[in-house]
Each structure stands twice: as structure tokens, then as C-alpha cells.
Amino acid sequence: MSTGDLWVFVEKREEEINPVVFELLAKGCLLNEHLSGSVIAACIGKLKVSQRDMLSSYGAEKVISLFGEEEASHGSYDYIEIAELLYAAVKESKPSILLAGATFLGRSVMPLLAVKLGTGLTADCTELEVDPERNILLQTRPAFGGNILATIECAVKRPQMATVRPHVFGMDMVRRACKIEIEKRHYNVSGISPLKVLETVIEKEKFDITESEVVVSGGRGLGASAGFGLLEKLAHKLNGVVGASRGAVDLGWISNSHQVGQTGHTVNPRLYIACGISGAIQHLAGMKGSETIIAINEDPDAPIFEIADYGIVGDLYEILPKIIERLK
Template sequence: MISIDSALCRGCGLCVKACAQQALSIENKKALCKESCTLCGICIDACPFGALSFPQKDKAKDLSAYRGIWVVAQCLEGKLLPVSLELVGKARQLADEKHVLLSAVLLSAPSEALAQELIFAGADQVLLLSTAPSQMEEEEELAFRLLAREIAQRKPEIVLFGATLFGRSIAPRLAAHLQTGLTADCTELSIDPQQGLLLQTRPAFGGNLMATIATASARPQMATVRSGIFPLPPKDLSRIGQQVLLPALPKKKTKLHILESHRETGCASIASAPLLVVAGKGIGTKKNMKLVHQFAQLSGAQVGVSRPLVEAGWADYSQQVGQTGFTVRPKLLLSLGVSGAIQHLAGIMGAETIIAVNTDPDAPIFQAADYCIEADCMAVLEELIQIYKI
């Protein structure tokens, strides 16, 4: 929370007006800050008397008290999200390197079967909610309060979230509350061999370079990772682990009211498609998308596209592959007329086999492809359609 120097505060209320979170009020002619403060700092600039400031960092904070890795696991319709299992698989490697315990926090009604699934994927223990949210709108508020309490008490060194809508909303909120760092949309996580810090790598400067970020002076070290970045871990049925029921939270009115909710469409189909045909600007015209779809239907593939095709309205965003689209991990990816810009490659490097068709022998996609066909992609596509039709 923002620090208020009551000797300087005149109770003018300018900070109250400036605060979008309604986290400030005037009581007994002095400003008062509530828990809902997100430390955005707007009130500090609004105060003409210099009475407000960011809280002093606790210099005496004992970072060595923080130990263990947590993965915050999410469910949808009673099933664990793939990204949660992918994160548990990656976190298992990190925990083994650091010789620490790996815990998964299951954000759903307590379920032995789901907890067991997290253990088979690599968790040593699963922390279960004892107060399950009864309504959608309660979920995030409840998860925030619960995680804030448990992280403060149990002190994990690293906390990882899936970069889902939920993860992208709650992780920054928690990081601000805990006064720690957060790296969003990491594409690699590793442990620094010297200091044991979490090295969080993500694209920076429009994807033109990769930045590796470490949170050296605050805990926990927090990161979000998009679905498909790490492979799903194998199920090890011999693994055993503990299930711990977290103490219930007192009921509290939520500030968030969801009026309507819509399911995202399409994202699951390209992110988890085993066979993917990806079209780029090289296909020439919107009309040619029909042939791409015809081939996809004949071969059982899903259709992905490069960003310019989404921008041109040839395809939906849910089909965009790359840094600002979806990360895909198909067994086979057929790339048609895609140049292979770094932002596009960021989304396809998990593909097992890439076949690329491009007229330019120097196209960067050929550096990433296993098989390179220097040809007109539409001619190749038409031939493939004929083969499938036979």
C-alpha cells in the first residue's frame, strides 16, 4: 500500500479523486489507503504536498526464507488446462536443479483426481482450496486473497502462472501486492548456476531480441508462460505426493461483477493440432485461403496463418501463429509462403517437423525448416490436393 505521511497530508482529497481503484479515502482529515491499492502511483503525482510515497522496500527482508517452486494450476470444465501441466513439467526440471519441493496450487473445488494428475505430471505436493468459488466472479478475488495469504505465509521462491486471461490478470495484481517482479510471456525458464536465481527469457523490443530477466532482490520470483511453450510432461503413474487442504477464507463481498462471459474460440484447435498448415502472404490472394482450407479438410490438418493475413482480414486472430498469436507444437507443420520473421518463428519452434515452401531461397523460414521446397506454394498446394483426392 502507498505510504502516507500524516504530518504532510492536509486532507485535501486530490489523491482520492485521482485514484481509479477507489483505494483512498479521507478519514479525520487525513488520507487513508486501503488494501485494494495497486501501487500504480497516480496519487503520488496528484498530491501537491508530497505526503504520499511508495512504501519503503524492506531492506531486512530475508530472501533465504523463501524456498520451493509453485505452479498455479487452472481448470476449465473440470479439466486441468494443458498449460498448467506443461508448467508443472518445466517446474519439475527447475525444482530438481535447485533440489527443492515443487507444489501445485489447484484453483478449483478440491479434487483428488486432479491433484493426482498434477502429481503424476511432476508435483511433490498439491495445495487444495477448501473454499471453492461458488460463482465465476468470486474466482479471481478468492484466488487473489488466498494466494496472497499463502505466499506470505509459506514463502515460495518461485511462482509460475499460465499466461491465460486469468493468469494475466491475477499475476500482476499479486506481484504489486507482494512488491516483487513479474516477467510476462516467458519463452524459456532456467536456473542461474551461480546464484540459483530464476532466469526468465522473453522477447523484447518488438521481438527483435530476447531479454533474460532475473528478480534479484525481491521474492517470490514470478513469471507467466503461454500455452504450448513447454511440452506436456509424460504421466509418471509411480509418482506419489501429498495433498494439503488450505485453511478456508472468510467470506467477503467481491468487487468484480461479470455480466456476461464468452468462450474463446479456435485457440485450442491450432495450439494443440497435431497437423498444421500455415499460410503466409506468399499465398497471394484471399481467394487462395479456400484452397488452403480444402487441403486442411482433406488431410485432417488445422489452418494457421501469419499475422499479415489476420490484419488483412483473410483469417481470424484465433488462427494467428507467432509471438502475438498462438504457440503451436504440431507433429508436422506445412508452411506455405511464410517468410519466417523472428516473431513468426517464436510460435513454431516447438513443431516436430517443419516443411516450408517458399520461392525465395534466402527466406529465413528455410533456416528453421527440416525440409525446404523452393517453389510456388500454390502450385505445390494444388498438387497436394490432387494427391489427396486420388
């Protein structure tokens, strides 16, 4: 029998909490309005006081810190040990829902944990809701090559587990919990993992499209890779970065670190400008959360106009230079 509690796995990288945790807590608070339990942050190892305060301000009512019997010899836990710690804690507390970021770590830990718990896991969800009648988590994700959105239920087994990519949910749904409860637990995971972490190397990305407040994206409508030069000029003026549709990436016009969409990055900037992008569902999946969307397309029936706040019908090569000129 599960408790009705909703847990969020607190992922840390270089001792910093991954921002996706705050997005999940904020969303968890909304989901919890239909559940009977608490929103709990499940963290591995120690947390700073400022980090607990952050978790609290995004809605965590309680933090459970999980430790091995003795600190792992290399000072941190690998994904197998993390899965074991979570497994022991979940078995003990029986939460109803467990959410994690669809990050490299989340994607490694959660499937392992789901198998150990004998429950289901929906990866890469784009929406989560609770059916208020049945208190069941409705987990929506693209399926069949992204052509449909499937809503998946884990009807019997508990916890209901889902991962969500960073930036799918905003962090603006903040609810402050009154006083956060702290609990420490120790479980014996020593010797469980066959892995030995020798060194952790963090890749330094040149730019992070997901963090920018302005994204100027180009698609196949640019006609050639040179078109991205024009987008760079506009992005530069707006202090933004350049994004792309998969159509443009597949043509080799720009690297896939710029790709926005279902198989690229999810962005929710203050301003998204789509230039020569038709608005396929897989592209929309990665940018529909943007605050303001401007679309430039010569086809007045392009689907991108259905979600755009402002639409400009015409040739982007006539329109963009004029906008850049006006911004001088």
C-alpha cells in the same frame, strides 16, 4: 527467506484443469533439478482424485488446496479472491518461484498478486531456465516489439513470478512423483472482492488451432485471400487446420483466430507446413516447437528454411496442387 520450492498455480475452468498447468509442472520438474525445494501445485478449492493423480504424474510432489473461510456465495472465486488466497498462502510458505499460465485468468491474477507481494513478474515467457550457480530463474520473453529476446532476472525479491502462454512448453517431459502429499488451507477472503459474478459464459470457439496435430499456414506469399482455399484443401486432406502469419491477417485475408506467432497462437503440432511465410522471429516464436516443419517458399534465402526440417524452394501455386493431388 524463501524455501526453494517451485509453485505452479492450478487454473481450472469449468472444473477442468487447464492443460497449461501440466506443461508448467513438467517444466518445473526440469527447473527443480537445480533448486533445493519441491514442485508444488497450488489449487483453489477442491480437486477430484483423478485430477490429483494427473498433477502427480506431471511431477507435482504436493498439492496445496486453498479455500476461503466459507465457500464464496456464488460457489467459486473471482480473480481478486484467487489473488488474495494465493497471497496468503505464498506469504505463509515463501516459495522461491511461482508460475502460471498466461491465460485470461493468469493474466488477471498474477499482476495483482505480484504487486501485493512487492515482487517482479515476467509475463508471456517463451523460455525459463535456472542459473545453476546462483539458483536464479532466467525468464526469457520477446521485448522491444519482438525484435529481441530479453532474459529477465528477479534478483532480490521472492517469489520469482512468471507467466507462460499455453503450448510454449510441451507436455512430454513427464516425471512421475512417488506419492503426492495433500494439504488443505483456509484463509479469510470473504468480502474482499468488490466484484459479483452473476454468470460465467464460456465462448465456444469453432476450432482450436492449438489442439490440431497438423497446421497448414499461409503468409503474404499467397498473394490473395483466395490462396487460403488451397491451404484448406491440403489441411482437410491431412485432417488439420489452417494457420496464418500476421502478414496475411493484417491484409484481411483471414481472421486473427488463425494467427500463429508472438501476438497470435503458439502451436506445437506434429506437422507444420509454412506456405509463403518468410519466417520472421515473431512468427517463429509461435511455431518453432512443432515436431516437423515443412516450408514452401520461392526465396531460397528465406529465414523459415533455417528452422524447417524439409524445405521446398518454388512457387507454392505449383507445388501445393501437386501435393494435394498425390494425397488423393
